[in-house]
Structure formats: structure tokens, C-alpha cells
Amino acid sequence: MTPVIIITIILVVVVASVHWYRHQCLLRERAQIMRDAIRHRDFSFRLPTRGLFFGEKALQEALNDMGQEIQKLVAKGEVESWQKLTRVLTHEIMNATAPIQSISQAYLNSSDIKGSPFEEGIRAINDTSAGLAIFVESYRKLTQLQEPVMAEVNMLTFAQSIAALYPDLHWNIDIPDDMTLQADENLLRQVFINLVKNAIEAEAKTISLSPTLSRGRGSFRGSPPLSHGRGVGGEAVFFSNDGHVIPLDVQQEIFIPFFTTKQTGTGIGLSLSRQILMKQGMTLSLADSPQPGYNVTFVIENV
Numbered sequence: 425m426t427p428v429i430i431i432t433i434i435l436v437v438v439v440a441s442v443h444w445y446r447h448q449c450l451l452r453e454r455a456q457i458m459r460d461a462i463r464h465r466d467f468s469f470r471l472p473t474r475g476l477f478f479g480e481k482a483l484q485e486a487l488n489d490m491g492q493e494i495q496k497l498v499a500k501g502e503v504e505s506w507q508k509l510t511r512v513l514t515h516e517i518m519n520a521t522a523p524i525q526s527i528s529q530a531y532l533n534s535s536d537i538k539g540s541p542f543e544e545g546i547r548a549i550n551d552t553s554a555g556l557a558i559f560v561e562s563y564r565k566l567t568q569l570q571e572p573v574m575a576e577v578n579m580l581t582f583a584q585s586i587a588a589l590y591p592d593l594h595w596n597i598d599i600p601d602d603m604t605l606q607a608d609e610n611l612l613r614q615v616f617i618n619l620v621k622n623a624i625e626a627e628a629k630t631i632s633l634s635p636t637l638s639r640g641r642g643s644f645r646g647s648p649p650l651s652h653g654r655g656v657g658g659e660a661v662f663f664s665n666d667g668h669v670i671p672l673d674v675q676q677e678i679f680i681p682f683f684t685t686k687q688t689g690t691g692i693g694l695s696l697s698r699q700i701l702m703k704q705g706m707t708l709s710l711a712d713s714p715q716p717g718y719n720v721t722f723v724i725e726n727v
Contacts (some may be wrong), residue, residue: 431471434705436467441455447475449703450475451480451716454471457471458471458487458598466701471484471487473485473486477585489498491552502644509574512624514560516614517556518560519525521553521556521557522557523552523561524549524553525553525557526548527549528546528547528549528550528553532546532547532550533561535540540549547588553658557673560676562592564727571703572611572700572703572704573608574607574608575606575607575608575609575705576604576605576606577604577605577606577607577609577612578601578602578603578604578605579599579603579604579605579635579661580597580599580600580603582609583597583599583633584597585613586616586617587631589617589620590620590624590631593620593624593628593629593630593631594629594631595630595631595632595633596630596631596632596634596635597633597634598632598634598635599633599634599661600635603635605661606704607704607706608704611700611703611704612700612704614697614700615697615700615708615724617664617692618694618696618697619663619697619722621693622667622693622694623665623667623720624667625667625669626663626665626720627667627668628667628720629666630665630666630718631663631664631665631681632662632663632664632665632715632718633663633664634660634661634662634664634715635640637674640661643651643688659725660723660724660725661713661723661725662711662715662720662721662722662723662724663721663722663723663724664714664715664720664722665718665719666717666718666719667718667719667720668709668719668720669719669720670720673711674713678710679694679695679698679708680695696710701724705726706724706725706726707723707724707725708722708723708724709723709725710722710723
């Protein structure tokens with residue numbers, strides 16, 4: 425073998441070794457990212473497949489899809505757990521307050537109490553127990569949602585009807601006129617109204633509604649063309665607004681029932697919205713990265 429051939433072979437081996445080493449480092453970094461995601465219970469990762477061999481590409485795509493499915497299952501499990509807890513708490517609180525309210529009302533109706541120094545105190549007890557009963561009753565809707573009546577909903581017409589309720593907001597509706605979704609229109613309207621109210625309370629001035637087939641939450645670059653026709657698994661509707669940014673330490677808590685950062689908030693709007701959608705085979709999540717030009721993006725998609 426001539427020296428030129430030997431040198432060429434050595435260079436090829438060196439280049440191949442360097443490429444192989446870099447490729448292995450890339451795979452190691454991906455493994456670490458997914459390991460961290462599992463450790464932090466954040467399954468929203470969606471890693472790119474560019475630069476991978478066809479077998480590795482198929483494996484990464486499967487892991488990406490698995491992460492999305494785990495995220496949905498985790499959300500569903502959280503909803504079911506909170507439903508059970510809320511059901512138990514409301515039952516126990518009502519059992520405790522009902523006798524107090526009944527007994528205090530009986531005393532207030534007594535001629536011995538009327539006009540006595542005890543009347544004001546007993547009335548305060550009665551009013552407090554009655555207020556607590558009303559408070560608890562309002563949360564029973566978290567566990568007693570009506571069954572959805574599914575029908576084909578034209579999403580453009582639906583979006584325009586929501587926008588008409590809030591003419592002071594600027595709306596960017598980018599939905600094809602033939603896009604439809606199988607849903608209970610009344611329950612779906614409640615979800616969108618909850619999202620709009622949250623946006624208004626965050627001082628949003630502009631709201632955007634747009635569909636995409638991108639299954640990665642918050643993955644807006646390089647998304648496939650818009651989908652037309654009936655919604656299918658993976659299709660999503662993005663609800664974006666330019667209100668205040670949701671802090672990172674709050675993002676993991678916003679779907680927990682009764683959690684709120686507002687002084688007058690009840691903390692059930694987003695939790696209730698997620699439950700409403702899950703009863704219709706959909707889910708509600710917060711995009712990891714907002715749609716360009718907005719500060720917050722929620723994702724509504726079929727499970």
C-alpha cells in the first residue's frame with residue numbers, strides 16, 4: 425500500500441472516530457435531558473431527531489410521543505385525585521356545618537334568645553356556618569360535572585361567538601372555516617370563558633386562537649400545515665394572550681384546585697376547565713414556550 429492510501433485510511437478512521445464520539449456525546453446529552461425530565465416529573469420534552477440514524481430517530485420519536493402520553497396520564501391522575509379529595513372534604517365539612525347551622529337557627533327562633541345578649545353571637549355563628557355551607561356547595565361542581573353532549577362544533581364560528589362577548593379585547597383568530605371538533609359546545613364555551621377571564625385579570629389586551637398539528641407543547645417553529653376537518657389525536661388549539669407572564673414557580677401549580685395568586689380568586693377556574701375537557705376526551709395544558717408575540721399560551725388538544 426502506498427503512503428497516500430495509508431494516510432487516507434488513517435484520516436478516514438480519525439474522522440469517523442470523531443464523528444462517532446460526537447454522536448455518542450449527543451445521545452448521552454439526550455439521555456440526561458430525559459432523565460432530568462423524569463426526576464422533575466416534567467414529561468413535556470420533545471427533542472429533535474435531526475442528525476440521528478434512522479433507528480435512533482424512530483426511538484427518539486417514540487420517546488417524544490411517550491413523554492406526551494405520560495404528561496396526559498399524569499394530568500388525568502391529578503384531576504382524579506383532586507376530585508376524590510374534594511368530594512371527601514366537602515362531605516366532611518357539610519356534615520360538620522349542617523348541625524351548627526340548624527342548632528343556631530333554632531336558638532335564634534327562640535323567644536328566650538331574641539333580644540338577649542346572646543343573640544348577636546349566635547347570629548354570627550349561624551351566618552358563618554351558612555356562608556361556609558354556600559362556599560362548600562360552590563365547589564361541589566368540581567366533582568359533579570354534567571355529562572357532555574357531544575356534537576360537531578365549527579371552531580371558527582365558536583371562536584367568533586366567544587370574541588363577541590368581549591369586544592374590548594383585540595382578537596387574532598386564525599382558524600380555518602371548515603375546522604370542526606367533537607365537543608359539548610356549552611361546556612367548551614365555559615372553558616374558553618374561563619381562559620378569557622384569566623387573561624383579562626392578567627391585564628391582557630390581545631387574545632389569539634390558532635390551530636396546529638404540532639404535538640410538542642410550545643413547539644411552534646417548523647409546525648406542519650394547519651389541519652382542516654374534524655379534530656384528530658395530536659391536533660391542538662392554542663389560546664394565547666399578552667397578559668402577565670406566569671412565573672416558573674407558579675406554572676406547576678396553576679391546575680391545582682383552590683390554588684390562586686389573586687386576592688379575590690377562588691382557584692378553581694383552570695382545574696374545572698381541565699376536568700371539563702377531560703370528560704370530552706381532551707386536555708388542557710400550559711405551553712412550555714408561548715406563541716411568538718404573546719406571554720402565555722394554553723393548549724387544548726384531543727387525548
